[in-house]
Structures are given as C-alpha cells and as structure tokens.
Amino acid sequence: MAFIDYLHRAILILMQKAGILGGGQLGRMLLQQAANYPVETYVLENDPQCPSAHLCHHFVQGNIQDFDDVLRFGKTLDVITIEIETVNIDALEELEKGGVKIIPRPAVVRMIKNKIRQKAFYKEHHIPSPEFLVVNNRQELQDHLSFLPAVQKLGEGGYDGRGVQVLQHAGELDKGFEAPSVLEKMVDIKKEIAVIIGINEQGETAVFPPVEMVFDPELNLLDYQICPANLSASLLQKIESVASGLVKQFESPGLFAVELFVDQRDEVWVNETAPRVHNSGHHTIEANQTSQFDLLWRILLGYPLGKTGLVSCSAMVNLIGQPGYSGAARYSGLPEVMAMEGAYVHVYGKKQTKPGRKMGHVTFLGESPELVSGKAQAAKKMLQVIA
Ligand code: ADP
Numbered sequence: 001m002a003f004i005d006y007l008h009r010a011i012l013i014l015m016q017k018a019g020i021l022g023g024g025q026l027g028r029m030l031l032q033q034a035a036n037y038p039v040e041t042y043v044l045e046n047d048p049q050c051p052s053a054h055l056c057h058h059f060v061q062g063n064i065q066d067f068d069d070v071l072r073f074g075k076t077l078d079v080i081t082i083e084i085e086t087v088n089i090d091a092l093e094e095l096e097k098g099g100v101k102i103i104p105r106p107a108v109v110r111m112i113k114n115k116i117r118q119k120a121f122y123k124e125h126h127i128p129s130p131e132f133l134v135v136n137n138r139q140e141l142q143d144h145l146s147f148l149p150a151v152q153k154l155g156e157g158g159y160d161g162r163g164v165q166v167l168q169h170a171g172e173l174d175k176g177f178e179a180p181s182v183l184e185k186m187v188d189i190k191k192e193i194a195v196i197i198g199i200n201e202q203g204e205t206a207v208f209p210p211v212e213m214v215f216d217p218e219l220n221l222l223d224y225q226i227c228p229a230n231l232s233a234s235l236l237q238k239i240e241s242v243a244s245g246l247v248k249q250f251e252s253p254g255l256f257a258v259e260l261f262v263d264q265r266d267e268v269w270v271n272e273t274a275p276r277v278h279n280s281g282h283h284t285i286e287a288n289q290t291s292q293f294d295l296l297w298r299i300l301l302g303y304p305l306g307k308t309g310l311v312s313c314s315a316m317v318n319l320i321g322q323p324g325y326s327g328a329a330r331y332s333g334l335p336e337v338m339a340m341e342g343a344y345v346h347v348y349g350k351k352q353t354k355p356g357r358k359m360g361h362v363t364f365l366g367e368s369p370e371l372v373s374g375k376a377q378a379a380k381k382m383l384q385v386i387a
Pocket of ligand 1: 130151153158159162163164184185186187188189192259271272
C-alpha cells in the first residue's frame with residue numbers, strides 16, 4: 001500500500017496543477033480534453049452541481065469574483081485559466097506576481113471584459129472596428145443624435161446579446177442604458193465570422209479556419225454555424241490577418257476568439273474578442289485536427305501547438321432551453337438526432353433548463369456545407385430541451 005502511495009505521489013509530481021475559474025460547459029469540455037494529459041485539474045465555482053463539478057480532480061466551491069476566494073484557490077497551482085471573463089482580476093494579478101502562470105494574462109482580461117476599454121484598445125492599435133463614442137448615462141445620448149442609428153453596448157455585464165441594443169432614432173433614446181456604455185456605428189452586416197487563435201508563450205500562433213454564423217432571418221437569433229465559412233480567398237486572408245494581427249498585440253499567451261463582421265462592401269470589422277475557449281469553436285472537437293480545448297491545454301502546459309486544419313466540413317447547433325419550459329431538463333428527440341449520420345451530440349449535464357439557456361450542442365460532419373447545414377436545421381427542429 002505504502003509503495004502504491006509513493007508511486008501515486010511520484011506521478012502527481014510530474015503533473016502540473018491547473019485551475020479553471022468557472023465551471024460551465026466551456027470548462028467541462030476543457031476537462032474532457034484534460035483527461036488525455038498529465039495534469040491535475042481544479043475548478044472554482046459557486047454551484048457544486050455545475051457542468052464541470054464531476055469532471056475535475058478537485059472541485060472548490062467559491063466565488064470567481066471574490067478576491068480572497070480566487071487568491072486561496074490559485075496559490076498552490078502551477079497555471080490558471082478562465083472560462084468566463086467575469087473573474088476577480090486583482091486576485092489574478094496578485095497570483096501572477098507570486099509566480100503562478102495566468103493564461104491569458106490578467107491585464108488582457110481586464111481590458112477585454114470592459115467593452116469601453118476593449119474598443120479603446122482597438123482604436124489605439126489601429127484595428128479596424130466600428131467607430132464609437134462612450135456614453136455614461138441615458139442623458140448623454142441626447143448629445144449624440146447625429147450618431148444614430150447606432151448599437152449601444154454596456155461596458156460591463158452584458159452577455160450573449162443581453163446588454164446590446166440598437167438605437168435607430170431619437171425617439172428610442174428612452175430605452176438607452178443608464179450605465180457606462182459604448183455607442184457604436186451600425187455596420188451593414190453581410191456576414192458574421194469568428195476566428196479562434198491560440199498563441200503560446202513564445203508568441204507562436206495557431207489559427208483555426210474561420211466559422212460563419214448563420215442567423216434565423218425571422219427571429220434574428222443564431223441558427224447554426226458552419227465551417228469553413230463561405231468567403232473568397234482574399235477575404236479569408238484579410239480576416240485571418242486582422243484577427244492574428246490583433247491577438248499578437250495582446251502580448252499574452254492564450255486562446256482567443258475574435259468575432260468579426262464583413263459588411264456589404266467586403267470591409268472587415270472586429271466586433272469583439274473573447275480571451276478564452278468559445279461557443280464558435282465547439283465544432284473543432286470533431287472537425288479539426290486539434291480542438292480549441294486541446295490547443296488551450298497545449299498552451300497552458302507548454303506543449304507544442306497542434307495543427308488546426310479541417311478534418312471535415314461541419315455545422316454546429318446549440319441546444320437551447322425551449323421557451324415556456326423551466327425545471328428538470330428533458331431532451332425530446334435525442335435518439336432520433338443520434339441516429340443521424342455524422343451527428344455528434346454534447347449534452348452539458350445542466351440539471352435545470354430555462355428558456356434560452358445553453359444546454360448542449362450538436363455538431364454534424366459531412367462532405368458539403370449544404371449537407372451539414374441541412375442536417376443542423378433538421379436537428380434543431382427535432383431536438384428540444386423541455387422540462
Ligand atoms: P455579445 O457580447 O452580447 O455577444 P455583441 O457585441 O457580439 O454582443 O453583439 C451581439 C450582436 O449584435 C452581434 O452578433 C451582431 O449581430 C449585432 N451587432 C453588434 N454590434 C453591431 C454593429 N456595430 N452593427 C450592427 N450589428 C451589430
């Protein structure tokens with residue numbers, strides 16, 4: 001027994017201790033990949049029933065926004081990453097000073113988590129991004145009537161489209177946010193694209209082929225996403241060069257998702273960046289040589305970057321809690337979707353569903369964009385998350 005204990009300890013010494021702040025589905029998929037590597041995983045999250053709780057070696061209950069909780073969680077770890085931006089940055093900076101590796105660097109998370117700072121960074125670094133103004137309250141909108149129509153975005157606290165609204169004309173100013181926000185010029189969007197890029201401590205990058213978001217024209221909600229994006233070679237090159245030029249200027253290792261717009265004149269604009277694994281990269285689990293989750297581990301643990309090339313064309317649909325249903329989650333139509341050729345189902349293990357909650361996703365692999373988008377649309381109708 002003692003010998004086995006000794007052996008066990010010796011193995012752990014070879015392992016790095018890695019912490020993830022946040023325990024949602026992004027953390028869960030990161031942990032699924034961690035099982036392949038010599039790493040001991042720790043998760044900090046308030047909810048002991050969260051999607052990551054049962055897949056990590058050590059679940060630590062605590063608040064990712066609380067200085068003491070984050071400091072206590074991180075001080076014995078080798079490396080820390082995040083799966084959401086709303087974390088206590090002061091504590092991460094303290095840990096960084098104490099020698100814990102924080103990927104991405106706290107300074108870049110501080111800049112990105114506030115849309116005012118993020119937009120200012122783009123301007124300062126000559127990154128093409130829609131022109132903007134900063135407004136501190138609803139009253140100040142009155143000073144900028146000539147800037148309308150515009151998109152108003154909360155500086156902090158917005159998520160998945162909440163905290164973003166279009167102000168068409170002066171008559172709509174009463175719905176303006178009563179908080180510091182950016183007022184951004186409307187882009188006449190032709191396509192919404194996302195590019196995921198990994199960058200290691202040596203500054204080497206690995207860029208995933210761009211993904212195209214396809215919106216439901218009636219609901220104006222993301223319908224599904226497709227990879228590769230349907231773009232000309234010159235636009236592809238422009239997008240990749242804008243996105244990787246941006247990520248290099250962050251001066252931080254990490255995995256970044258850059259969301260961009262292509263307008264009707266084929267101009268490229270950076271909308272925003274996430275400093276973490278992202279919804280737009282779920283398909284990489286099956287459709288790319290290395291997944292976004294694998295690439296982040298390689299960066300966190302100091303291994304070579306993997307190849308990001310496509311194994312297959314893919315389409316991905318999110319499984320969203322059906323409107324009108326709240327309570328214990330049930331998955332109607334799951335066996336039917338699983339019977340479809342090329343379907344890869346991911347259910348996140350959230351016990352409770354509510355309208356609009358991200359409960360899972362399905363990726364389809366296939367020979368052509370038409371084939372996989374048809375399947376994604378069919379699956380969306382067949383599979384419903386109800387209570
Ligand atoms: P979130 O961070 O909540 O996802 P985004 O900044 O990505 O918010 O905005 C959500 C959506 O609003 C985008 O996907 C896009 O469809 C639309 N949008 C955002 N900014 C603009 C803009 N400047 N012009 C036109 N549409 C925009």
